[in-house]
Amino acid sequence: VAPAPKPPSEPDMDNLPSNPIPKHQQQFASKVIKIIKRMKDASPFTQPVDIEKLKIPYYYNYITRPMDLSTIERKLNVSAYEDVQHYIDDFNLMVENCVKFNGTDAGISQMARNIQASFEKHILAMPPRELPQQEKAQ
Numbered sequence: 001v002a003p004a005p006k007p008p009s010e011p012d013m014d015n016l017p018s019n020p021i022p023k024h025q026q027q028f029a030s031k032v033i034k035i036i037k038r039m040k041d042a043s044p045f046t047q048p049v050d051i052e053k054l055k056i057p058y059y060y061n062y063i064t065r066p067m068d069l070s071t072i073e074r075k076l077n078v079s080a081y082e083d084v085q086h087y088i089d090d091f092n093l094m095v096e097n098c099v100k101f102n103g104t105d106a107g108i109s110q111m112a113r114n115i116q117a118s119f120e121k122h123i124l125a126m127p128p129r130e131l132p133q134q135e136k137a138q
């Protein structure tokens with residue numbers, strides 16, 4: 001079987017949502033990613049998995065949607081998220097990809113679960129989509 005080609009990087013700039021998450025949620029979401037990136041366990045997750053450096057030509061045969069913290073940040077910066085849940089799903093996808101390829105008992109998988117636990121704690125403070133004092137026809 002031939003090594004699968006690298007999937008297209010996200011987001012698809014030709015298919016951005018018309019109602020992305022509002023600015024205050026996007027700013028909070030970006031802050032959380034910045035905090036996570038400071039964790040020692042985050043360093044393997046800050047950039048896409050590099051199949052040349054890691055010598056894993058068949059990575060994309062198993063992992064069809066690679067995800068990493070820089071991709072999540074880019075998607076936030078170009079308003080590619082329609083809902084906070086899609087942002088959370090991308091973070092969880094990053095963790096699941098790691099566990100799937102490396103196995104639940106691998107050291108890297110424990111690192112992934114560590115940053116996921118911290119992420120889940122920070123996300124508890126995500127502001128609601130609608131701000132109470134927001135001016136609009138109620």
Ligand SMILES: CN1C(=O)c2ccccc2Sc2cc(NC(=O)[C@@H]3CCCO3)ccc21
Binds near residue numbers: 050054097098102
């Ligand atoms: C999440 N993840 C992995 O899921 C992964 C995938 C295949 C083989 C090993 C790993 S551990 C891992 C290591 C790095 N990076 C490194 O180890 C650095 C960069 C290449 C060599 O040192 C980046 C991602 C990663």
